[in-house]
Amino acid sequence: MSSDVHRQGEAADGTVKPRVRRADPSGAAASPETGALVPPARSPVEPTDEASRAAVTAPGAPARPQTVTLKDVARAVGISQSAVSMALADSSRISPATKDAVRAAVKSLGYVPNSAGRALRAGRAASIAVVVPNTGQHMFGHPYFMHLLVGVTAAANAHDVALMISTNPDETHGVAAYERVLRSRAASGAIVASASINDTNVNRMVDAALPVVLIGRYPQLPHAVSVGVDEVAGAMAITLHLVQQHGLRRIAHISGPLDHQPAIDRYEGFTRALAESGQPCTHTLAVGDFSEESGRAAARQVLDTMSDVQAIFAANDEMAYGALLELRSRGLRVPEDIALAGYDDFGISRLVTPGLTTVHVPAEALGQRAAALLFDLVEGTTPVRTHTVLPAEIVVRDSCGTHPA
Amino acid sequence: MSSDVHRQGEAADGTVKPRVRRADPSGAAASPETGALVPPARSPVEPTDEASRAAVTAPGAPARPQTVTLKDVARAVGISQSAVSMALADSSRISPATKDAVRAAVKSLGYVPNSAGRALRAGRAASIAVVVPNTGQHMFGHPYFMHLLVGVTAAANAHDVALMISTNPDETHGVAAYERVLRSRAASGAIVASASINDTNVNRMVDAALPVVLIGRYPQLPHAVSVGVDEVAGAMAITLHLVQQHGLRRIAHISGPLDHQPAIDRYEGFTRALAESGQPCTHTLAVGDFSEESGRAAARQVLDTMSDVQAIFAANDEMAYGALLELRSRGLRVPEDIALAGYDDFGISRLVTPGLTTVHVPAEALGQRAAALLFDLVEGTTPVRTHTVLPAEIVVRDSCGTHPA
DNA sequence: CCTTCGTGCTCAAACGTTAGAGCAGTCGAC
DNA sequence: GTCGACTGCTCTAACGTTTGAGCACGAAGG
Known part of the structure; x- marks a missing residue:
């Protein structure tokens, strides 16, 4: 079993020789954990455009993995696939007996609705995106985003909606990464966690006429829905x-x-x-x-x-x-x-x-609120207020002096 | 402009009265930042099932936001939409002149391919998922995942593929969250960052016959593709x-x-x-x-x-x-x-x-490698080795004693 | 002059879903 | 007895994409 294991940095004799790195004892900015990542022996994935990728896939393309669709369920129950669809939507036009049969068949066949089909038909995907524009990883790697994500994730889970995250690889790809997610309708709305107030990308997103909730305060964008902290x-x-x-x-x-x-x-x-x-x-x-x-x-x-x-x-x-x-x-x-x-x-x-x-900074709460607002927007319910501001809360520890009294 | 701003915790007179929380001076486990999140005034989003949500949307459903499709481009250029598609795929059957015209029209109309249409046709989505099963947020909120995500994101961006993240809201929803993402074909493969070796979910994922890369070492799953640290x-x-x-x-x-x-x-x-x-x-x-x-x-x-x-x-x-x-x-x-x-x-x-x-622990590198492996799997290229192990590296600081010469 | 080939497109089908129109049968009301 | 309404389904079209088959045309070869 260990024969197919490949150890990088393994010495010829099979013993593992870990590299030792000595940290800067001053504890200053040369922080190990934000340092350059260990370069993979294998070169990083090179960008592949759609065309050449398709070409690569085509020749040996294995049979598409067999999925059970509405048609299969319909066949099993002995009704039309529209009837199955209606049964699953709990339509009043379908008899209880049929609904039961459908549910049973769905369960036994393990049917799961195909999200692409659904998204195509519905005109929007059952997912939202968190976009972090204008970022090297220096921004995205920050704990702030982790907490934000935890909040958004919780809300998305509760709403039975998938979550995409979208960052900008670099400045030149600036627009692409997040705009495509929205314009391609891969997500039905986005939560934008940006930084600079001059970030034109943010304006672009807001102008895109797609549901967008901004995190933070954007005085220059009074009509955009936002949620921030005071x-x-x-x-x-x-x-x-x-x-x-x-x-x-x-x-x-x-x-x-x-x-x-x-x-x-x-x-x-x-x-x-x-x-x-x-x-x-x-x-x-x-x-x-x-x-x-x-x-x-x-x-x-x-x-x-x-x-x-x-x-x-x-x-x-x-x-x-x-x-x-x-x-x-x-x-x-x-x-x-x-x-x-x-x-x-x-x-x-x-x-x-x-x-x-x-x-x-209640980042998790911010994420949760932003997601909730976004769902309102996506569903066409205009939120009552465009700007939500969460209260700040100070945490007193020792660095400001001993507690008087 | 400030009239529509709503401040939670704002006193009647309009002055903001921040709450002060006193931290446990012992610095022990009652850590503020992992503590309960500030409860939003508005109750958290309540779960809505598919049916009732549709009902809500239906009545006032606004015209679906106008998107420019292949058909629009075709009309603009004066050719069929298949020709446009082929032009964009750089097919040799399309004349250079037509290709130029198509590219120009695409640009001026701002055409972006609809991902649902594409996914439906292709049988798989242009996205991968990172799933974190078996997790309260206690696991998911860990910096480890942030670093992992940074790595995966970088690889996904380079591959021009969207990234979904999927966690389990709670134990009862255990299977649903991630299994649905894959079974519904919302993502074409997944990176699984799990924990317990008894996690049956992991086995399920691997059995699902969908491209899956595990992060960590799974001795009990010798045939699963994994990437770990030594x-x-x-x-x-x-x-x-x-x-x-x-x-x-x-x-x-x-x-x-x-x-x-x-x-x-x-x-x-x-x-x-x-x-x-x-x-x-x-x-x-x-x-x-x-x-x-x-x-x-x-x-x-x-x-x-x-x-x-x-x-x-x-x-x-x-x-x-x-x-x-x-x-x-x-x-x-x-x-x-x-x-x-x-x-x-x-x-x-x-x-x-x-x-x-x-x-x-080179979490970022792990994420990057895992994503690279996943892309191989998705594209049908069986990776040469099933288990990749990155080297460990120790970081010497002060807690182990002064450096002996 | 007829065939063959290549070029550059068009047509149509298919992916899986949903929804509106339609239809056969039953039932109650007049 | 006829009409309308209701029930419980089926049929069909549509969402946007890709792709294999087909077709019109011109050139080259016999």
Whole structure:
């Protein structure tokens, strides 16, 4: 049985010699798990166009796998296939006895309706798509999407609908990947989880006149159906927590790229909270790109330019972690010397020492709501409101200081 | 514009009052991000059966969204639709001039082939599925799947094939979710990422005579095509590292559930390494379930029963983290008092302090290889080998002790 | 001049499904 | 006794695609 097993990297004598990789002990940005993937010995699948693929398949094409269709059920029961179809649709025009017979035959033959036939007839597929445009895998691999997917999956399962996911291989294929899914009617609607507010793809999708639900806030697309989180409120809450609960006054914000709506909203929440706190606060801003390394760089900038910083609020946990590394390397203690807060709450914040105070993004709930809205759209029920905003919730851990009182 | 915005949890006066949740400062198992999701104000989508949904859609059913089909292109060019089809397939029977005209018309009309029509005609859909059977979301939400998905997505994109994901809503729906995807021909093949070796669903899938690639090692299914990682070698390598590089002799293993192939393999690698190390080692075993809490419990058991433990090797990073918490709470230092190692390398191991020495699981590469194999199967090319095994690679960080020169 | 061949298309059928029209038989009402 | 309505089905068309068969035409070969 082991004779047909092929071990890559196996030495000639049959012993397995695992490669050892030594991690950067500084724990900095050269993160092993996001590093280049182990290159497969076999070259990656090369793109094949429809024509040549068909040519390859044609010669030795095995008999199409035998499927049981309506016709088979009809033959078994001794009625027409339309009658079977109607029976399965529980039509009142079919006698109970016939329905029973049909159900029995369906079960014994193992009939499952062919989705292509159904989709063709119905004009739409029984599936929805989650599209993540404009993404290298750096975006798609994020835990955020995993949680989103869990939510969408749950809703799709409940609705008895299949789920397709569609990402863009690269910028040049930009449009293709997701537009085709919709235009080809492979999915009857889509949930779009994008990023940049300048993403023209998003506008395209919305214009496509197909059911689309956006995740996030899209002020420039007032008529698009969207579901988001109240990011401004979340950022306000955590900033106010720093100011009011911990009495901090000199606070830096490390924002994400400011063509990114969440980055804008979190920054706005930050400034608004300072303005409304009633306290004389000083603040500064450093812009990152949501990556750990950019957070570290931003922290460096903050520490070098603002004297006596008391707290840093980063627009996501990854940058907060980067900042933590910078603080650590300068011998600054968190939270004793500087308080730290993040945003997202997808694992990092809990695992890091000290645990990061952060704002929880309910990605799973977002996914579930988005799917529910999409189903309304697909079924022609116009949703009552176009924009749904879920509440933010802050999670207090240790990085912002010991709990007063 | 903000008038149609509905804020959940918004107070009557319009101010947003975010809820504050206080995290368990012990940092133990009550992990916020895996906790119950924020319950949506609106009740979750209730299951709707096919019949009643159709009834809802029927009355006000809007005109089916206008799509441009082959017929439209044919009309525009002034030829038959078969000619258009042949032109697009680059048939030699069509003149270059006509092909050009067709391509121009396709472009100007924005024709995209309807996937249902194509799938119906071809007998199979241009999509593959990733199925995760036997799963509460506890399994599906794991970073492992995210990485797997990234790999599969890349391959699917390169092959110009859509990707469906299919999970089981719950145990009762067990079969339905994935079996339907395949039996209904919604996908032309599937990648199965399962867990338990007793999972009868996996056998069912394999028996279904549809292209299926399993992820992991399935010794009991020798004829199924699978792609896995050499878990035994990985566990051996890390164990030998502890024994040979760090001179540790009293080592405990915290395994996963032993009806789970990776758990079995990692345990086997552990014992085999000890046997082959040439050193007189003492070891013990505690069984967990791959959860952080079970890791903590197992560590408790180990520390209470085995005297003078020098190292703990946990079968995954989550349990290693649980063990770390237990050690920390007993005032034991890692690695000074006890060395620690994990397995998986999906983020936790890098973020925790001290960084965990672990074995890297190349989930993305697994996904990519699995997809490549699946495409071979779907296209009728029988792959040369049924089992592919990727090499393991250990990642040395700080939890196993300082690097001996 | 007739046949053969090649070219460049058209025609028709088929994939599996659903739904509207139609139809044979029964039954109740007038 | 005739009419209409109802019951319980069958027939047929249609969704959009691909493909094998067929056909009209011109050129080449006998």
